[in-house]
Amino acid sequence: MLENAIDTGSLFSVYQPIVDTYRGAIIGNESLIRGPRDSAFELPAAIFSAADELGIRRGLECYCLRSAVGSYQKSEFNGLLFININPNFLSNDDVFRELAALQKNSSTPIVLELSEQHPVENILQLKKATNRLRNLGFRFAIDDLGAGHSSMMLWAEIRPEFIKIDRYFISEIHKNPYKREFVQHIVTLAKNLHATVIAEGIETIQELRQLQKIGIFAMQGFLIGRPALQPLNTELLEALLAEENHLDRYNSLHALVEDTTVVTSSRRISDILDYFQQNNRLVAIPVVDNEQITGIIRRGQFMELMSSNFGRALYASKPVSLVMQTNGLIIDINAPLEQASALLTEHEDTLDQHVLLIQKNGKYCGVIAVPSLLRRITEFRIQNARYANPLTLLPGNVPINQQIDLHITNQHAFFVLYFDLNNFKPYNDIYGYHQGDTVIQWFAQMLHEVFTEQNYFVGHVGGDDFIVIGDKNFNKQLLDVLKNKFLEEIQGFYRQEHLESNTILARARNGRFQNFPILDYSVGIVEVSPNSIFSHQEVSSLAADLKRKAKANPKGIAQCKTTSADTPTVRKAMN
Template sequence: MQCAQAVEVGLQFSDLQAHFQPIVNLHQSAIIGYESLIRGPSEHPLAMPRELFAYAERIGQSNELEIACRRAALQSYARFTHEGLLFINANPNTLYDPSFPRGMTIREAELAGFPPSQIVIELSEQFPLNNINKLKNVITQYRKQGFKIALDDLGSAYAGLTIWAELMPDFVKIDRYFIQEIHLSPIKREFVRSIITTARALGAEVIAEGIETEFELRELQRLGVTLAQGYFIGYPAPTLQLQVSQRVHQVIDSFRQARKDIIAALVEQVPTVSPDMPSLKVLDYFINNKEIMSLPVIEHGNVLGGVRREQLLETFSSSFGRSLYGNKPIGKLMETNPLVVDCHTPLELVSELVTEDSAVEVHRQILVTENGIYQGIVSVRSILKTITDLRLQSARHANPLTLLPGNVPIHQEIESYLQSYPSFYVAYFDLNNFKPYNDYYGYGNGDRVLQWLGQILSQLAQVDNIFVGHVGGDDFVALFTEKHPWREFCEQVIHLFDNGVADFYHDNDRLAGGIQAQDRNGDMQFFCLLGLAIGVVNIDSATCVSHQDVAALASAAKALAKTKSTSTVHLLS
């Protein structure tokens, strides 16, 4: 009887309470909307939604409860002045039930003062779908009214991709199973990566929900997730959380700083056009939006070309421009060979591409993709400005001999890695027999060896965008994420070093395999050709709190590597 009374109270809607959980845009570090989560009467067996909805279904009052929940969500949200999206959960099977009142949601939205475009109907895969065709028809009607559609719990059911393909939602929410400890699971990372790629191709936005830790959020950022939700972002509450929390903002900001040297950090969003859009319509858009210099032409996520403002204005400026080209699809007038780069491309490489292409002007824009799917644009001007700023900053703290980053940027990079990655590798490079070489051949030749080693490290690092720095003297350092092949990198360095170091010796010393020089005690001793000791340590960010902790471990690894007389790599266990 108690349960029945609880449902009755809920159906009268007086005791139903809407809680709102924020959804954050990780690129903007801003809240873009909230999911409404309904709670039943407090301190009651049916207080939580799972029990409340299950009981309503058992007594055949799912529709009544669904109506009460939507009304509670809309009326509660109306108490706050916020332009963000409101995600309202819906049981898919109630939507096409003949007894469910048609037009109820839009009427309630109008009464609450919301345009339908601000409301997202969120369909959960947790409910078994009885008739996908009927649901598809109902979703079409919601779309015609202006509502957006989200598919929740993607991955929790076998039919997930089928439902996605049939309904073509505006948002897809990845099931929390794939989010939990994603930083520890290559399989989960690959699943999320594939969902992101598919979503971009189908024009949907991905929301990662169920984020509970900083490490999960950082991994999702690296994978390219834009929208995030979960307890780490913010708890559901009867009032709105209006700002991104300080700890979440710090995570987002540190990721931006760590990625500032690749083009992804500069990507901007502009409207895109399809190749079949009438050219006159594109012209009108340029006329009404004077700040837009170019528009990408995109089809199913693929870059087909681009349209520049001045090019289109010039085409239509002739006497017969409108009559000749007005009805032509923009695909006939677009530039088919715009400069397109992947979002992970280093800025320096993009700069080289720009300067090598004589057709690219400073005011032009570059199209950016990830795995072939369009991401956004970057202006040539912003690339050049960012590179200039980075070079000035780098020059202030570079090692004057090798021009590699010195101690200040090394420390900053290590601190960034500690904040961004749950674990990573540090390699510490040190030359064997360098002091006697300096004493024997002079510091000028010693500097030549250091410059040469710096070039080896720098050239190999460019392949995988690995950070390398020059600590000072004959000490160098490199940082590797889990995805970087640190052992292969170190072995390549040793191979190049050992094959070339003899060139820095006289012929007789080269033939002898070393030199006779004084040791630290002043006694004459034979020293082999210069070798390279590389100590590597796997850093656990949970136990190392600063760059000093990392340096101590790396030094210990290097010391063990130097016990060998030949070039070697030693991983500290």
Template sequence: MKDRLHDELVHLLQEGLVTSLLQPIVHLETQQVFGYESLSRGPSDSPLHAAPVLFELAEKYALSDELEALCLKVAAKNWASHALDCHLFVNISPSMLLPSRFSSVQLRELMRRHDLEPQQIVIEISERFPALQLQELKNAIAWLKAEGFSIAIDDLGTGYSGLKLWSDLQPDFVKIDRHFIRDIHEDLVKLEFVRSLVELSDRLGCRLIAEGVENQAELTVVADLGIELIQGFLVGRPKPYPTADLSCLPDRQQVVQKTTGRLARDLCEYVEPVTPDTTLREAWECLQRNLHIFSLPVVQDGRPLGLLHKWRVLELYGSQYGRALFERRAVINFIGRDSLVVDQRSTLDEISQRLIEEDFHYLKQHFIVVDEGIYVGLGTTRRLLKQITQERIEKARYANPLTQLPGNVPINNELDKRLKRVLPFVFIYIDINDFKPLNDILGYQAGDLVITRLAELLLVHFNYKGDFVGHVGGDDFVVMTEREDVDDVCRALQRRFMEMVRSVYPSTVQEQGYMLAQDRDGQPKQFPLSSIAIALIKIESPNEYTSELIADYAADAKKASKIAIDHFYSRLLI
């Protein structure tokens, strides 16, 4: 048996029969894939398939160097084939970095052959293996860092050196072993251990990665501890292609468009303010004359100091001798200084979010609206909620039933509104290429999944104030934005879509890179995997164009983008 395993290992090395799988590492705050760890496996029908068996056997027969070199070559080739712009994490044992075994020339050649950049690569050094020649290892790490590589310590807490290796190597990342993450929500000792690592990493300027996150409870604790990077079956199992499941992430954006209509200035009403030295009696008389007013703004030199609430005056007057004691005193002594102040250009969503976050005990009835700090008027929470509700109802009425994004009526309204303004903006048309064969062969369920995932990606990438995302219908979407980095955002969107859509296809289709289906004439044809075409219309003078003209330009740009090699077309309208 031993000889047979040895022979099988030698055959594996000679024929290069190692597969590189990719497991995602996800950033919780950005809710995007930060990178992938390359994990090596032997042939699926071999007793050497599992990584522990494969590497233990290689070490037993003194073939570790050959196996690690092969794994690096396969990982580099696999990574290059996907053309991703995130990080690649690769495992290297400390002994491989010692002078007698480490070759900077071979590493540079490997990077050059596959057109890889060191800034993308994170070298993982496992704590499971002792680093007996520490100074030589530190020299190799220093060279790697100088070249642009990042360093990670893997499996922290399971091996020989632990915190000493952390201190000596000063890594960019430290991966907490899955032992300490498993059931962390039920184990106080694990919780406190990981909490201490978080505090230490903050002081040392190192980023932590929680390994082995497998359920929502573990994810919640990890997120609450402030760990931003996670890896585990919950967000993705190792696969031959890059894919991740981000649906489990906390506070994940839902496919519901934010309000895009009125601003704070549209909801505020001018209420004559009083000065700080106005007496309480004078203020009360003002409130009595205007029964619909329940708070008075107190303003000095145009800048609001706070609000005098009607209930506060009634409270003072209701006490024994209250009127006699307080009515001659200045209102500045009785104002609420925790009043919510918002700029007149704030959106309704921003105001409602601040109202919720400002105080846990009660919901403020009013908010003060300012223009560059100068008092403009008062808004009421009741009117705000009423307006938001009306907008939600209106949007639901015209929303696309699949994605719940605004449909054609709100899209046209938004376009007309922007064309009447003097501020430049960008009109973007997005269309899925080769969607019909995907829909026909894989079924409508797969097609709907791709459409909804694209809607999610659009909301993630275009989430700045004033961004508008709409669903024209089918696989066509529209975005309107004022962002200056829109070209970069669109190219990032294309990359993320390609990464996402691969996971929808069967593995055989992924490997061959195309799908065999009938074209519109009923003839068999090889269709590439779906991508997206993006047409950008940059409008510098909105008041000189009509919505019909923009629609014509967008249609032309859409055709041009489909012809372009990278499915990207941009046009500037002066």
């Protein structure tokens, strides 16, 4: 009966979307085989079970490959095509020829999903086969990570482009700290190995939000779209993601905040003892009165007090206010990661703190475990180092865009300063590239010294262009400090003859020689209002346009203040 279904082509492919919830874009679709409705072979489990009994599993796999690619190309699907396949069949010559022919005759980029539900019989043969297929243009994913015992070995040997986490670890992850910890480690490992993590089986908005907090944005599941014959309606995707008022970014504290046991200062001390005894993972308990943080009880000190002579008898019925500590580290949830790092650095007893107490607009909203924060700070610094400008070691374009995205997402007012050195090319031509690089490094250091004391972000776009980003209203007095410091120190980079004439003779872009002034800088200033709907591309473009206008201004400054009504493309770069 199954053989007849294969011969007549009554088995068909449906596709489940895989989306990027950060950008609201479709990454691709996973192909799934189906049989006629209400038949014995309607669902894949029955189809593959029957194929195993009949000994035609390999033929069925090839049929599924042809069906997946053929139907995908005939429809309006876009993006990568993910196809499940038994990894042991990849070493088979017939299957290899089938795949090679499909790739040759198809314009669809194909990702082969290797599930560890099928024990790998020969890892060396599989590695050889995947290398051959990768040379043909195929990409690979490990499916159902965590469902079996061989996934880490597969990951190390195959080096897949995608990692799909098993549904078990995704289900109710927002309620389970053990699952969150496991998934967080997978995300960290994947980032270091340059693999994209895809979360499977998303069924609730709470799961989606928690995964975004962890740093996973590639997702698949019934919440996003069920397997279907037609592509996902992008308007439905936009509507779903529109429910997300806050997509937490990698360098945001939001991603690390956890719920925990909370008590009031009037609570009995005996209750605190019960909490610690019942939960060995509980390291600290915030004390909160009327949503205000009033103290913290740390396990070590508390249990030591309770174990002292007559400790329990003396304190059991007393209020928590007698034993709570008031030296907890408190930070706002919208503070940047660097500020949290600075807060930890200021305290020598960082690890003894156990947790940071998090508030939003002055009201308690959760805790962050210090080890989790330290790990995220390390990851963030590694990421910044990876994208840092090699000359100045300041963060490059990727971290700059992430910073702008973070401020847009927080929906608070912020500003962007775009700096550019004036007449740098003629200086570089006369004094040489080495001296030019020295000037750029000096200017970068100066920007860092002036602005980072205010917790502003300083980045290097490239060449002699720099970006400064900060919260709320910009302290314009800092520009005076910078200008005075610049004019005083720039003279040390010129020969006396040029300082006396206040010019240098150099070849202009038209090929003719002319006198150019001593180096100075221009700055474009964008003040972005709260609740703006810009993209980082629009903000960067506006800042760059203002920088060009600043170069034509004798004062070297051009600025504008946006409103939440601005865009498209910020009202054509504010005219």
